[in-house]
Amino acid sequence: MFTPALHSSPCPHDESITSWALAARGGDLDAVEKFVRALHRDVSRYVTYLGADPQAADDLTQDTFLRALGSLHRFEGRSSARSWLLAIARRAVIDNLRYSSARPRLSDRDNWQSAAERAQPRGLPGFDDGIALAELLAALPDDRREAFVLTQMLGLSYEEAARAGGCPVGTVRSRVARARSSLIESLYEAEGHRPLAAAAA
Structure with a gap:
């Protein structure tokens, strides 16, 4: 094992x-x-x-x-x-x-x-942040979550993520960008704020 x-x-x-x-x-x-x-x-x-x-x-x-x-x-x-x-x-x-x-x-x-x-395990530094991130990621569509995890958390290049995910590089880039936007929006909502672009409108 x-x-x-x-x-x-x-x-x-x-x-x-x-x-x-x-x-x-x-x-x-x-x-x-x-x-x-x-x-x-x-x-x-x-x-x-x-x-x-x-x-x-x-x-x-x-x-x-x-x-x-x-x-x-x-x-x-x-x-x-x-x-x-x-x-x-x-x-x-x-x-x-x-x-x-x-x-x-x-x-x-x-x-x-x-x-x-x-x-x-409880009481470890960053434990609560890890739970919050997991919850935010869980709310993403599967394809966006996968692309985000591969590139932003595991550190793969977009080309490597495309090979691992079986899709074109451009698709990975698009999914990561959309995942980032969704995560930022979710963070603002969780903290009771609106994104700057929305507030300016």
Whole structure:
């Protein structure tokens, strides 16, 4: 079972991650460990913000790495290993949503949501801000939330986000711009203010 690294430092450069993926493809177990540790947090955040059940995020992260390690022999380094892996994560989430929609739910939304919230650590710096951001992101349409998370939270370039999301670069740019506008508007509404443009009208 893969375990997340303790991320106190920034994620390594994409070139290093890609070189680890290529070395892992050749059977280098140390490179496998480095590859998984470097991207575990990004994959976990990505599958969580794609709208998956928070209780399933760990399983989806695990599934993503199992799929990736099983298909490493096909990875040739033409794109960054990060964008390749996030494309796999996206497919894992889609497959999970399709599977979940075909089976009956054992609990309602309120129950699992409150259980997930109770399981989160409290009293950490930025905890409340993180909850607020998650709520604002959850209100966005799925495609805009995905583009925003990939580029603004995980740090992918627009080109990499387009590859991971399977859409043109211009579409990613448009979705990010619309997501930003919606988030700013939501923040103003939450604080009881109107955006400057609206106030001037």
